[in-house]
Amino acid sequence: MKPGECSLGNRLPVGGNGNKFEFPPQQGEDPWKECMDTAVQLALRAGQVVKKALTEEKRVSTKTSAVDLVTETDHLVEDLIISALREKFPSHRFIGEESTSAGSKCVLTDCPTWIIDPIDGTCNFVHRFPPVAVSIGFAVNRELEFGVIYHCTNGNMYTGRKGHGAFCNKERLRVTQEKAIRNALILTEIGPKRDPETLKLFLGNMEKLLTFQAHGIRVIGSATLALCLVASGAADAYYQYGLHCWDLAAATVIIREAGGTVIDTSGGPLDLMSCRVVAAGTMELAQSIAQELQTIDYGRDDN
Ligand SMILES: O=P([O-])([O-])O[C@@H]1[C@@H](O)[C@H](O)[C@@H](O)[C@H](O)[C@@H]1O
Numbered sequence: 001m002k003p004g005e006c007s008l009g010n011r012l013p014v015g016g017n018g019n020k021f022e023f024p025p026q027q028g029e030d031p032w033k034e035c036m037d038t039a040v041q042l043a044l045r046a047g048q049v050v051k052k053a054l055t056e057e058k059r060v061s062t063k064t065s066a067v068d069l070v071t072e073t074d075h076l077v078e079d080l081i082i083s084a085l086r087e088k089f090p091s092h093r094f095i096g097e098e099s100t101s102a103g104s105k106c107v108l109t110d111c112p113t114w115i116i117d118p119i120d121g122t123c124n125f126v127h128r129f130p131p132v133a134v135s136i137g138f139a140v141n142r143e144l145e146f147g148v149i150y151h152c153t154n155g156n157m158y159t160g161r162k163g164h165g166a167f168c169n170k171e172r173l174r175v176t177q178e179k180a181i182r183n184a185l186i187l188t189e190i191g192p193k194r195d196p197e198t199l200k201l202f203l204g205n206m207e208k209l210l211t212f213q214a215h216g217i218r219v220i221g222s223a224t225l226a227l228c229l230v231a232s233g234a235a236d237a238y239y240q241y242g243l244h245c246w247d248l249a250a251a252t253v254i255i256r257e258a259g260g261t262v263i264d265t266s267g268g269p270l271d272l273m274s275c276r277v278v279a280a281g282t283m284e285l286a287q288s289i290a291q292e293l294q295t296i297d298y299g300r301d302d303n
């Protein structure tokens with residue numbers, strides 16, 4: 001099988017260029033429902049492991065900087081999730097935060113691909129600060145199909161499936177309709193770089209939005225949970241430089257299915273691998289924020 005090609009086991013793609021994933025239309029079939037149900041069960045199972053480990057002693061290491069933390073639980077949970085999925089869906093592909101950090105290629109092809117952050121908010125996890133999540137996203141033909149984000153300490157299960165809405169547990173999620181920075185509650189995250197130039201740009205972006213009389217800016221330590229708060233209407237927008245595809249994949253589906261928009265900081269379409277994002281309940285607010293931001297270069301996940 002050549003890179004980018006993938007087989008469905010007993011289901012071969014129909015027509016197309018052999019690389020695209022097309023299913024024969026089958027009445028009532030919902031090709032990815034089984035995958036999403038599996039993701040929810042795995043997020044719950046992984047979330048219990050994280051919750052138990054939160055209060056225990058941890059061995060902490062660092063990755064790209066002194067504040068970019070990782071623990072043995074991040075690795076254990078990612079291995080748990082990927083091994084269970086690989087057993088059930090052997091033809092699928094996987095992008096995991098810790099596998100990527102260990103050298104695996106971070107490449108999105110047309111194949112069904114799972115995009116996993118085993119612990120989002122590892123710094124919070126190390127400090128026993130509650131916002132900690134397991135995030136599982138899923139894409140086919142490079143299109144995000146569904147996202148599952150489990151809040152490990154309060155038990156909220158956020159789900160979103162393309163064309164089927166977004167939920168927190170059983171409650172439907174809807175974004176706000178706020179269009180102006182001056183009335184908005186905005187969330188962001190700091191990212192792992194702490195050099196003086198980056199800090200100047202990060203604080204400058206915050207200062208710019210505050211001079212536009214934003215009601216407030218909040219940093220909670222978990223990009224995925226902050227994006228879920230936008231999807232639930234508890235905040236109006238989110239922006240960040242320095243997050244990754246595994247922070248974005250699941251949450252992007254959830255926000256879109258809650259009626260929100262997720263775009264690039266340039267104001268153009270979202271580029272999942274670009275390590276940057278603006279998300280909001282309305283396109284007007286997303287664009288207003290994007291045009292005020294100074295870019296902080298974090299490279300790309302797929303480089
Ligand atoms: O590493 P992790 O805890 O999964 O994810 C974290 C993100 O949620 C956060 O937005 C970012 O600022 C941190 O640098 C880190 O990437």
Ligand SMILES: [Mg+2]
Binds near residue numbers: 074097
């Ligand atoms: Mg993580």
Ligand SMILES: [Mg+2]
Binds near residue numbers: 117121247
């Ligand atoms: Mg993360």
